[in-house]
Amino acid sequence: MVEASDYRNAMSLLTTAVNIITTASETGQHGFTASAVCSVTDSPATLLVCMNQSSRSHQYFIENKVLSVNVLSSQHESLSNAFASSQLSAEQRFGLAQWGKLKTGCPVLKDALVSFDCEIEQIQQVGTHSIFICRVVAIQQSSQEESLVYFNRSYHQVNAKEEV
Numbered sequence: 213m214v215e216a217s218d219y220r221n222a223m224s225l226l227t228t229a230v231n232i233i234t235t236a237s238e239t240g241q242h243g244f245t246a247s248a249v250c251s252v253t254d255s256p257a258t259l260l261v262c263m264n265q266s267s268r269s270h271q272y273f274i275e276n277k278v279l280s281v282n283v284l285s286s287q288h289e290s291l292s293n294a295f296a297s298s299q300l301s302a303e304q305r306f307g308l309a310q311w312g313k314l315k316t317g318c319p320v321l322k323d324a325l326v327s328f329d330c331e332i333e334q335i336q337q338v339g340t341h342s343i344f345i346c347r348v349v350a351i352q353q354s355s356q357e358e359s360l361v362y363f364n365r366s367y368h369q370v371n372a373k374e375e376v
Contacts, residue, residue: 224363224364224365225363225364226363227361227362227363227368228247228248228249228361228362228363229247229249229283229284229359229360229361229362230245230247230283230284230288230292230360230361230362230367231245231246231247231249231261231281231282231283231284232244232245232246232282232284232288232291232292232295232321232324233245233246233249233261233263233273233279233280233281233282234279234280234282234311234318234319234320235269235272235273235276235278235279235280235318236276236278236317236318236319237272237275237276237317239272239275239276240302240303241302241306241311241319242269242272242273242302243269243295243302243305243306243319244263244267244269244295244296245292245293245295245296246261246262246263247362248261248262248263248341249261249262249281252345256347256348257347257348258333258345258346258347258348259281259328259330259346259348260343260344260345260346261279261281261343261344261346262341262342262343262344263341263342263344264340264341265337265340265341265342266340268298269302270342273332273342273344274335274342276332277331277332278316278317278318278329278330278331278332279316279318279330279332279344279346280314280316280318280319280320280327280328280329280330281327281328281330281346282320282321282324282327283324283325283326283327283328283359284321284324284325284359284360285323285324285325285354285356285357285358285359285360286356286358286359286360286369286370286371287323287356287358287360288309288321288324288360289360289367290308291308291309291321292360292367294308306319309321309322309323310322310323312352314327314329314349314350314352315329315349315350316329316330316331316349316350318330320352322354323354323356324352324354324356325353325354325356325359326351326352326353326354327351327352327353328346328348328350328351329348329349329350329351329352330346330347330348330349331346331347331349332344332345332346333345333346333347357371357372357373358370358371358372359372
């Protein structure tokens with residue numbers, strides 16, 4: 213059996229996009245920073261998001277059955293940290309940026325690299341996390357050209373115009 217610490221150390225070497233996942237209802241706006249997001253299929257447009265069940269906003273995502281995936285650009289490092297912090301309230305977090313809405317009413321970061329507005333179609337519990345299988349119902353893209361990624365426990369920027 214693989215030790216949890218060995219697994220976490222190995223996974224830190226998997227470069228991932230940094231995202232802020234949001235939801236909203238009459239209970240207010242809620243969100244968290246996530247790297248565990250990926251495409252499932254393009255027909256129908258579907259992605260998945262993994263969320264720790266111990267997160268203080270977990271129940272809101274379960275109840276609301278909608279979410280928005282906001283893919284961060286290089287300028288959003290401090291916003292990513294704010295949404296990962298347990299020290300800030302939801303109001304304080306959302307007050308740090310400009311937000312809009314698409315079809316579901318979830319907060320969409322106005323200058324995100326891209327935002328996927330989604331309806332949660334399935335929820336699977338695996339260990340400590342919930343996996344949300346989400347149908348994409350709207351997309352908003354910006355003109356940002358640098359992505360914020362996480363690799364080896366630190367942030368990095370990827371520029372779309374850099375040559376290899």
